[in-house]
Amino acid sequence: MSEVEGFIDVIGGKVWYQIHNHKSENTPVIVLHGGPGSSHYSMQGLRTLSEERPVIFYDQLGCGKSERPNDASLWKIERFVEELRQVVETLALKEFHILGHSWGTTLAAAYYFTNPNGVKSIIFSSPCLSAPRWARDQERNRELLPEDVQVILKRCEDNGATDSEEYKEATKIFNQHFVLRLDPVPLFLKEGKQYQNPEVYHTMWGPSEFYVTGNLKDFDCTSQLETITIPTLFTCGRYDEATPTSTKFFNSITPGSEFHVFEESAHLPYVEEPEEFEKVMKKFLSNVDKN
Structure with a gap:
């Protein structure tokens, strides 16, 4: 497949x-990676689309x-929305699908609620559309962890020690349950850590997936989902921190939307079940383009 790359101001x-x-004339799909402060690196397998x-x-x-400016004022959702608009404008995308994962x-x-023109469909993969709801879900998920892990997490959070090795090790246990259940972790994911920026993550989200303290902690677009007028697909893993219950709820209030659970996955089904993920994505996108 042919490819081009470059930089956009x-x-x-x-x-x-x-x-x-x-060079394809079919409707393009733009992939929005997770994080905040991660990269497309873990999602590169989606090039099969x-x-x-x-x-x-x-x-x-x-x-x-991308460039890494040392300016914390840049790490806010409004600027990232404008950034996406600038990408769309520079690439002259008249019509496109969006496939977003997690953040x-x-x-x-x-983006859609401020710039709906041109968006042909949206795929919400392991969605975080309400930070308060996400936080409540993680409180319940934490209760499923071993008792000693729960104690460590709470003590470190209460004492402001979320940067300690003890907290990081306990966080790994959470991640093994609800983020990525593969053991061992694929080597390419370990290599991808060099592309992440913890400062962006901490500023916008917090010290961990389940302890939300950043500037996104009050984000909640639940009440707007009923206004979506384009084809929409919600997906998650069976063991996902973006729980099937919440993902199904978002689906239930979004008119005409579809819902799919990847039965062998946690939060990264495109890594845990890549062939099934590709199959579901291709089917949805092709169906939208046919109608």
Whole structure:
């Protein structure tokens, strides 16, 4: 498949992008990676979607191959929405699908509710559309962990020791249950840590997936989901921190939307069940383009 890549000027710096199968005339899909402060790196396997359409990756400012300005004021959702608008404008995308994962679904929703023109469909993969609801879900998930792990997490949070090795080790236990259940962790994911930016993550989200203290902690677009008028797909893993219960709830209040659970996955079904993930994505996108 042919590909092009380059950099786009956005507020605060330059972001890197890559387009696979850029010559296809089918509707492109733009992939919004998780984080905040992660990169497209873990999602690169989704380039297989380019067998049918252009697939556009970009690393949000501050991570991956994009510039990393030392300015904490840039790490807010409004700037990331504007960044996506600038990417869409620079690439002259008249019509496109959005596939957002985790924080990428937060960004996808915030973008659509301010810039709906041209968005043909949205895939909310392991969605975080209500930070308060997410936090409540993680409180319940924590109760499923071994008692000693729960004690360590609470003590470190109460004492402001979330940067301690003890807290990090306990967090790994949570992640093994609700983020990635593969053992061992694929080598390419370990290599991808170099592309992450913890500062962005801590500023916007917090010290861990389950302890939300950043500037996104009050984000909640639940009441707006009923206004979505385009084809929408909600997916999650059976053991996902983006729980099937909450994902199904979002689906239930979004008109005409679809819902799918990846039965062998936690939060990264595109890594845990890549073939099934690809199959579900291709089916949804092709069905939208046919109608």
